[in-house]
Amino acid sequence: MKILMLASYLPYPLWDGGRIRLYNILKTLSKNHEVTLICEKRPKQSEKDIREVGKICKKLIVVERPDVWSLRNLAKTAFSLNPLLVTSHSSKKIKEAIEGELNAEKFDLIHVETFYIMENLPEVDIPIVLTEHNIEYEIYAKYTKKAKFFAKPVLFADVAKLKRLEKNFWKRADKLIAVSAKEQKIMGAGTQLVPNGVDIEKFKFKKLEKNKKVRKILFIGDFKWIQNRDSAFFIIKNIWPRIINETKDKFDLKLWIVGKNIPESIKKLKNETITFDENAPDQTELIFEDSDILLSPIRVGGGSNFKILEAMASGVPVVTSRLGNEGLGAQENSEIIICDLPEECVQAVLKLLNDDYYFEKIARRGREFVEKNFDWKIISKKLEEVYKSVVK
Numbered sequence: 001m002k003i004l005m006l007a008s009y010l011p012y013p014l015w016d017g018g019r020i021r022l023y024n025i026l027k028t029l030s031k032n033h034e035v036t037l038i039c040e041k042r043p044k045q046s047e048k049d050i051r052e053v054g055k056i057c058k059k060l061i062v063v064e065r066p067d068v069w070s071l072r073n074l075a076k077t078a079f080s081l082n083p084l085l086v087t088s089h090s091s092k093k094i095k096e097a098i099e100g101e102l103n104a105e106k107f108d109l110i111h112v113e114t115f116y117i118m119e120n121l122p123e124v125d126i127p128i129v130l131t132e133h134n135i136e137y138e139i140y141a142k143y144t145k146k147a148k149f150f151a152k153p154v155l156f157a158d159v160a161k162l163k164r165l166e167k168n169f170w171k172r173a174d175k176l177i178a179v180s181a182k183e184q185k186i187m188g189a190g191t192q193l194v195p196n197g198v199d200i201e202k203f204k205f206k207k208l209e210k211n212k213k214v215r216k217i218l219f220i221g222d223f224k225w226i227q228n229r230d231s232a233f234f235i236i237k238n239i240w241p242r243i244i245n246e247t248k249d250k251f252d253l254k255l256w257i258v259g260k261n262i263p264e265s266i267k268k269l270k271n272e273t274i275t276f277d278e279n280a281p282d283q284t285e286l287i288f289e290d291s292d293i294l295l296s297p298i299r300v301g302g303g304s305n306f307k308i309l310e311a312m313a314s315g316v317p318v319v320t321s322r323l324g325n326e327g328l329g330a331q332e333n334s335e336i337i338i339c340d341l342p343e344e345c346v347q348a349v350l351k352l353l354n355d356d357y358y359f360e361k362i363a364r365r366g367r368e369f370v371e372k373n374f375d376w377k378i379i380s381k382k383l384e385e386v387y388k389s390v391v392k
Contacts, residue, residue, distance in 0.1 A: 005036065037060050140162055214252045217293050300323075309374055335366045
């Protein structure tokens, strides 16, 4: 098939879940299909990053993304029916690039990653497949509830715009794709489930060491996302002090918080048992190789968490919330450990630290689970089935 793919980001380096998903989908799809990608580029991304993505596409068109918080965008949002998220991704250059490709080539379908880039797509008679990584209006609504009281009216108005437009774009697509069952249910009948995946060749099962005294408990994520800021704060304030109090005479524990854009409000909580690392390797397989447990109590958001899949593939036991497992469906206390309350999370980590047999069971079964269900080759086949269903 000849596929025109639209995205609001250049999928390299593999900084976050969206980039990981799109990069691996492109990599596998390009073996059997001709894919043209039109996407936005952030200022931090280099020509080298563009070349890396160019290797896995038939054609790559990159447009510089304008400043989200420009006065122009803010004013435009205030006096329009579009939310800031859509306004900031509306681009004359992208519209021109899309129209140019549609006039020059005959595509079998258009694949759109996230609805807020669809504003740039003209009316077409080509099938459109839209993938949603999250229900954006739900995430923004949860954030707005926690905002300062004086900001809430403006933010709630933006959420209302977001909800209306997101649902309108769902109607415009010929087929919708969700990455977890929760989103699939909200998006309605006919929505297909194509979950996130993991590169099981890149993330190798690590050697398990018994009776270790020095242990690293990992939290990893990009802190521009609300859910990662919330989770890190929750760990530091509600979970970590209790773990240290229970283990100070038995283990030398370190909480290793890895990610870009860590806010000062979180960094100021540092102590001798907590390390903040914004310069860890981009090769996250090296991070998991140096970790013992992934602690990821996700309380906001949706989809399926790539870092959880990568940890499981690497043989790093995962302690997460029911929300964190929602897009995965791993078996509790066999392939993954589930906790929602702080004390439950404390006890889960302590059991892994104190019981080597239990630790190894979770690690090995977690790896088996992702091999069977989340290899990118399996995920891409599911996506190809969706394509076939809309292409006449």
